[in-house]
Amino acid sequence: MPREAEVSVNERAFILEALQENIRLDGRAFDAFRSLELRFGDEYGVADVQLGKTRVIARISVDVTVPPPERKFDGVFQIVAEFSPMASPAFEIGRPTDAEVILSRILEKAIRRSNALDTESLCIIAGLKCFALRADVHIIDHDGGLIDASCIAVMAALQHFRRPDVVVEGEKATILSVREREPIPLSILHQPLCVTFSYYEEEEIFLVDANLAEEQVRQGEVIVTMNRHGEVCQVAKYGGATIDPLAILNCNNIALQKVKDLSKLIQKRLEEDAKQRDVGGLLAELSAENERPMEPPVG
Amino acid sequence: MGPQAVLSHLHRADGSATYAQNGYSIIGSVNGPIEVLRRDELPEEATIEVNIRPAIGVGSPKERHLETLIHNTLRSIILTRSIPRTLLQITLQVRSLPEEDASTGVSTSLTLLPHLLNTALLSLLSASIPLSTIVTSVLLAIPANTSTPVCSPDPKELLRAKPIRSIHVFAFSGDRRLLLNESDGTFSYDEWEEACELAEDVCCKEEGGVGLGEGMEVDGPQDNMESWLRDVVKRKVEQEQRWRTAD
């Protein structure tokens, strides 16, 4: 059974000693993210996130399906994050590691259960037809911080995605192709983002966005998900040493600042991308949004 | 336009490449030679594992079929006997497909296959895995209204030329051996032969022409796969040797 290479005793001692002296190996402040690059693909709904050396691609796709009988007025939304050996030889296809299970679970709680996406807007004909939205998360390069990077990628991709428009006449629904009608954005209710805190030395030291080596020597982690209004979506702490409730409150305060910064960056990139696509302002004329005023995202 | 390639850009994998052509974009990575699981161990040669990950979803029989084809082709060029009882992990992640991919009316596994093979080779070169030769691959289509094959058609071209009578994927080794052929549709033997010859011209450099060393100066015809590959490797070497000329 392949496993992740362990960090040597020398590295462990050195990283911890450096932290005692307020030094991180890459020279960052304790509460700083690595440099974040966000790029969008040519297609709608593809976000390519590079966080330091970690790289994650999220892709949104849509299909039409029959809604589950217990939720007739909802669409289907699914997030799939499967590791591949590309990110590490320790990842085996079809045999999820703990990290993979935790990542899927956090994304599920952070994005799906916090109702970031208005799934009711995916309903076409109640009980008969709805859109099934799928977010595929591909881990391309792994240097720690997968949860934060994946969450940024999925949220950015959701906001970038455009679904085809649909015309309903009675029980007949016609999906209009991209050529016939400009596709429309999803209705995003708010934008939850994850900030992972790694703690060391009996919770004296908290690091934001630890890289892989820092992750390997930490005592434990706290993952806080919130939107830029400070609404906490979930807080998770898996195993490791105990933690003081006050420390979690402190994490929340730092997380809020980080989430605000990240949201701003995502917004900026989305606007830049929209400007690039909209050469000569043609899109505004073609857009179907004029006919059907969309509610501005609340989040 | 020739394909674009970036080599060795991932940090974790031993070798990696991103390849893009005609709207297809694929990221490839190679880990190895690494420790192989007992159950997969081969006493005399290396075990090759190919994983194809589609852009959407997690692998279907289509990907499994492509994996088998690529596995068999690569097995004939990797010097597996020089690294016995090890594992080579090849992962090919489809990053994006052209918008028209599904509407051209031809097999989407065949249109993807040459790009996957080319990406796999680039990743192997980046990982410096011992190979007996190289492999280059190309797609050809024969439209219904003409019998002249179109070489590595853009999906838009395929749409315009619709209906397509047959499509063919060829892969050639550096010494002009045909390593793989997959054909789909109706075609005569003559047509297949013509397509095969055309593919050989595109994949391999002219026979008995320029010798080693000279080929580097001239790029040759832009659409020759072998000179394209040489160019990619030349850039890789230049990048690695930068320090020798830097001041």
Place this chain on the structure above:
Amino acid sequence: MSASAIVVLPGDEIPSAQLPKPTNKKKTLTLGPGLRHIPPETITTTIAGALVTDARKNAAWIEYNSGRYMPSVGDLIIATVNNSTGEAFNCFITPNTPQAALPHLAFEGATRKTRPVLPPNSLVYARITNSGRDSIPEVTCVDSSTGKSEGLGPLKGGMVFKISLGMARRLLSGRKGGVTVLEGLSEKMGFEVAVGRNGVLWVDGGSVKTTLAVGKAIQEVDEQALGEKGQKKVVDKVLRGV
């Protein structure tokens, strides 16, 4: 070697004109990494890179700087101890590869009673003594002819930094490698380094700051492929920071 190096792809035949012309006729031709001999007289390449020849040693090899480190006899490496069995420590030379054996007695002055205790995940600086493809690699921390450690042995303290295989080769090849940054730094700082051909650099500068400064400087020279002038700038920058 100039910028117009001969770039080869796997399977290229090397014509005899490209091979070194030996000064000493008796010396047999030595083929290094990336070349193979197909009897009777064909020499072909197996990896992509630049062809390098050395007429004095009558040797030819392919230089490349990507991929996983492959053990080769005589190479100095920094290995990570995984566990200890009856006779030897099992070490990783690179992650996820078959483990190399480091005999308990392969240390300076080690006897059955006084063998070193190395807990899992400690580092050792060692030389490869066997790398046959049909057996597990073996490494040693002692020079068998002198019985002395010659600088090999367990690495205590300090920190390891990842460097490219090419950089490791350059650091170990002395003046030819063109790495001047360590000399420059040593004028004002005291530190110890150990270079592993497996792409690992160990640095101990006594303090966190010094160790980091040295390790980062080497990584910067590596990543940006700096020449002499560039390295001087790095040295100045680091020394100013101290």
